[in-house]
Amino acid sequence: MTDSPALSLYVPEPLARPGEAPRFDHLSFAAGAAEVRPAVDAPEHELRDMPYGLVRVLGETASAWDPVLDPEILRQGLRAMVQTRLFEDRLFRAHRQGKTSFFMKSTGEEAIGVAQSMALGAGDMCFPTYRVQGWLIARGYSIETMINQIYSNERDPLKGRQLPILYSAREYGFYSLSGNVGSRFGHAVGWAMASAYRGDRGIALGYIGEGTTAEGDFHEALTFASVYRAPVILAVTNNQWAISSFSGIAGAERTTFAAKALAYGIPGLRVDGNDFLAVWAATLWAAARARANLGPTLIEFVTYRVAGHSTSDDPTKYRPADEGSHWPLGDPIERLKEHLVALGEWSGERHAQMEAELTEALREAQRAAEAVGTLGKSKPSVAEMFEGVFKDPDWRVIEQRRELGI
Amino acid sequence: MTDSPALSLYVPEPLARPGEAPRFDHLSFAAGAAEVRPAVDAPEHELRDMPYGLVRVLGETASAWDPVLDPEILRQGLRAMVQTRLFEDRLFRAHRQGKTSFFMKSTGEEAIGVAQSMALGAGDMCFPTYRVQGWLIARGYSIETMINQIYSNERDPLKGRQLPILYSAREYGFYSLSGNVGSRFGHAVGWAMASAYRGDRGIALGYIGEGTTAEGDFHEALTFASVYRAPVILAVTNNQWAISSFSGIAGAERTTFAAKALAYGIPGLRVDGNDFLAVWAATLWAAARARANLGPTLIEFVTYRVAGHSTSDDPTKYRPADEGSHWPLGDPIERLKEHLVALGEWSGERHAQMEAELTEALREAQRAAEAVGTLGKSKPSVAEMFEGVFKDPDWRVIEQRRELGI
Amino acid sequence: MPVMNMIQAINSALDVKLAQDPDVLVFGEDVGYFGGVFRVTDGLQAKHGLTRCFDAPISEGGIIATAIGMGAYGLRPVPEIQFADYILPAFDQLVSEAARLRYRSNGEFWAPITVRSPYGGGIFGGQTHSQSPEAIFAHITGLKTVIPSTPYDAKGLLIAAIEDDDPVIFLEPKRLYNGPFDGRHDQALKTWMGEPAADVPEGHYTVPLGKAAIVRSGTDVTVLAYGTMVHVAKAGIEDAGVDAELIDLRSIVPLDIDTIVASVAKTGRCVILHEASRFGGFGGELSALVQERCFWALKSPIERVGGWDTPYPHAFEWDYFPGPARLAKALARTMENR
Amino acid sequence: MPVMNMIQAINSALDVKLAQDPDVLVFGEDVGYFGGVFRVTDGLQAKHGLTRCFDAPISEGGIIATAIGMGAYGLRPVPEIQFADYILPAFDQLVSEAARLRYRSNGEFWAPITVRSPYGGGIFGGQTHSQSPEAIFAHITGLKTVIPSTPYDAKGLLIAAIEDDDPVIFLEPKRLYNGPFDGRHDQALKTWMGEPAADVPEGHYTVPLGKAAIVRSGTDVTVLAYGTMVHVAKAGIEDAGVDAELIDLRSIVPLDIDTIVASVAKTGRCVILHEASRFGGFGGELSALVQERCFWALKSPIERVGGWDTPYPHAFEWDYFPGPARLAKALARTMENR
């Protein structure tokens, strides 16, 4: 021991900082073992190379994973992705105009929430992060209601209690969001176990950001899912950044996030998250496993957070300003659009027309929401502040309500 | 989805319960990929099969892992293991005699603490569980002091503040124990990072039971260790049971505990924990990696908890009474003893004589401790209850001490 | 009526609910086949089936997260945390999730879970098997905290907690499991045999959450206690020889403020007794509430008797434990001002 | 002397200690290259090096566990938790480990860590970016909790905390980062410019832990506050037009009980103000202590003004926030009894 060298502390740093040329050479985009689509009941030990490959469909010639979807479905998916992007751009601007306190975008990651929303059933439940607003949009949730929530106005379905975009929409398979990250991942597992316990058919989908996989909640959820073979899909959206921290701070210098599945003896898929068809296909594979009582699947969606973390963030402070435009997996909307065009099922004109329609509808929805009011200009009755602490109010809130004179 | 079958909840159960024949056929004891001893700087992707094999030396012909130890070292190890077992049997009886409130044994697992204590350096620090008392014994820590701690008597080095066996012995490389499990695993990583930060040479060893790997602390410690390449050995003592829960409740039906290393892109070794030489060899390999700034290693020691969980437990309530005697990896003491005998370096007589000596010394130490007093018959000054809350007492404890009149 | 100790009473509550409501399920470390380290769930798996009462990984955060997800689905999980000291790894789940789910989702989701956990000292359990963490739950908006002091109450309160649609922390004074320990640790152990509160109906009944019990009426001073301390209070009152009114809070959230205020308005004096270390403990809240609402009636300062402001020390258990003698002293002090 | 806002003052404290003591290191989510979401660690990595100030995984439990291990080794880590709401996942590490290490090991190991975290409301942060969790720390034996109210104090207290050999929770009132917010949310924002307490020496100095500041002396009533509420209290006192003595506690553990008692003994009245929800909050402890020690001097019930007993609601921030008006009402009530 005495002749060993002095130790030194290693601290990971991304390959490029502001002013430097963007680099993604630490990531592999080869299909590898994921070229094959295994049987859903393949034993775990046959799947141990999967997490190091990449499930891809768009741009491949004859991918084993191609879900072979009707073009109409693809057009619906495209529409929901475009709508999500336009919606977010618009509400981001609304924040800049002082109409709300906070907002977040999923730009570049729309394929994930949208494809999974469409690929899963009405009886399934997703446990979202704040970066899958597309799930709601794909299921036709009211845009006006979303904006009312964002404005915390009188018609806010969450009664002004929550930060913007921390929606809850049970009927749309969208579990209650909260500002703290990671802590609902285990709820997805509990929900799935409850469905299995009751002998029901619904499965659950838990989302978590790659940065948040470092929380103990991640491990605990996977442990329970694995031990009780819960019918759940556990999805890591690896968008390379967690606010200002690159994925290496969550362990990405050492292995893939999909490889975390190996710790629990469950399948781990690494999927091109900007490929609508790959997202769909992987989701179906995992869902088939869950529905057949074969247990959980961990999926890493490889994607890129094009925008800042939130309205409070300025990503040019910590990464090259043009990093997003160098992202090797491209833009999910462009890719699906081009695919449809190549199939002869879509065109630039139809796209432009769709954008115009969606923009008009969004403007309309925003106008309606603003007629109710923006943050601070309109809000639910202050009495709502005191409701829902418990099912029935106790004397404390009753007295305090009185004290406040409402 | 509608045509999918009804789901059902799976709950793991061990292969045998009381009254049934012991079975261990869910475990593989084949060397597998671990037949080879890789270079310490082998890249992680070459090591991905290691966690599914088993590092073995004793009983193998020419194991690649044989640490080739001097027989004198082996005799010292044997002695410390025997001493540990005799010590624990004696103190277990002391508990039955009402001399203390609580006690725990490591019967069948002595090779782990003892071999690691001897294989690591004086400047290294272990972050123990309650099941590695052998670490202290192997380093010559005073038995009498251990008993004083167990009796919480006037000479208890921890001043009556701690439950029996929750020792702290900084000079012996033994970090402060506590009754809650798992929460010191990350301290080992922080300690190792501090050593690296300072440019020192000491490394850390964290212990955790296989049941406790389910805690979030486990994952968080491994994440930090992997991200910052901490010079730490993280050891899972898989003794098949966590109180009454079999290892399947911690995920063992799905994969090995060593395979959890794959989630962090670090090497994972699965080691015969009842094989003194295998424990030693694996420890040296991991230590060499740590000392060379190559980062952490996860080691699963496969062993068996022969005794009850603690003095509060009756294992015949939940597992076959004779399960221990069917444990395929045998008894670590017997195995090392037979090895030494086969080498011509030991004999039944020498062993019996050693046991007699050790018993006498233990009796002596116990007598001395009992001369001070057993639990309740002697204790440190009550003033000690108020010391050490902070470095300097604040008015609260000063006033309260006065209130109690001491 | 059968005589039950507190373990049996809690077991009976779980048994009744498991039989009655298929949405009730029990899980936790060692609670399945083995029946729990305190034997509280003994026999439930054998009787109700493997998926109704089963072992969980050693992962308190995971246990509570799983329970919340199940609760949101529509089940009524009753997870056990083996010792209340080990609730802490699940604290975030309890506070940020269980307690807030209904409010933040405007009632779309809620967590009707009941977290059972043995708590408190007096069993030589040392630092991490003896603590009384109720104060940190009481401060959390959205959590209820219930603490029984008798077998009868334990069963009735637990059934009420399970049937309650809000998350409930159900703290079981482990020192009372086998008998009504009154803090006289040097005297012969009492069992529940012969105690009226150990006559426990076999079937379903509830003791409502938020209703305190007046254990003893009196006119000199009001003593507020819960859990083990109710019995310690009886002994301390006896020692002090005062005509105290003893109130067993039974639940600290919801708190039966009316019963407390009515009593202190009558007696003009108040002593609060709890096991937890005093500073920042729930006694502070009680003292403040009583002072705010009964200021003009008070004849003497409200006193608090609690554990010292140190960790729970193994060998000094009986020096630390706020026993009858310390209460009696406080009662005597409080009575000095006539 | 340079003028600093609270962000700059805290940054300066870290800078001074990093320069002075090689054992000090800073880590936490986003604190490295980027300098933290509130910019508090801005420039420290560039100046002191990658291993002195670096990013951590999103794992609050892991951050604190790592810090404790480092502290036990001999370093003085200053981890940041991005929002105090996110301390909860690390609660077990803080309570079961950091707070108890010295006691249980009889001083062989200890955790000289300082956990910095922005806390409190008033920034439209909603439920999980606004909470004030100090009460749950105050109850934990072995933890110190410090809360500054000015840039000068923030720097001096932080240096003292880092140099302290015990674990310290250092809560930074984020609403004060840029100015002395007095709760008059509808008026023009104030900056720290021109405030005497924004004159902050560049070098090393300390403000001792456990020493309260008498911000304003007065004879009518004592107001106890800390953090943002110190400034709110000034405004409320002004509104009420009473001659109040305002005490800024600065640290709640250790608590400067002498200053509190001396003041209430003089004024005979006391109002306690904190942002946290009232029930079970630290105000209860303060009220109880004052009542116990100043009972005979009290002319009026001690009042507590705090957040309502609900989660922190986004749109109702100013209905929830205990602002000057609510304090003024309490002061008026308290003065009714002459």
Ligand SMILES: Cc1ncc(C[n+]2csc(CCOP(=O)(O)OP(=O)(O)O)c2C)c(N)n1
């Ligand atoms: C428990 C908790 N810790 C820290 C934060 C602060 N925070 C909010 S988002 C975020 C980054 C999350 O990154 P990632 O998981 O990669 O998700 P992404 O934003 O990239 O989608 C952090 C640290 C939080 N909200 N909750």
Ligand SMILES: Cc1ncc(C[n+]2csc(CCOP(=O)(O)OP(=O)(O)O)c2C)c(N)n1
């Ligand atoms: C945080 C925490 N949860 C639960 C317990 C109760 N407990 C003590 S030991 C134990 C079993 C540990 O099993 P394992 O990790 O396999 O270690 P072993 O006892 O087998 O060595 C449990 C559940 C505890 N001490 N701490």
Ligand SMILES: [Mg+2]
């Ligand atoms: Mg991310």
Ligand SMILES: [Mg+2]
């Ligand atoms: Mg074990």
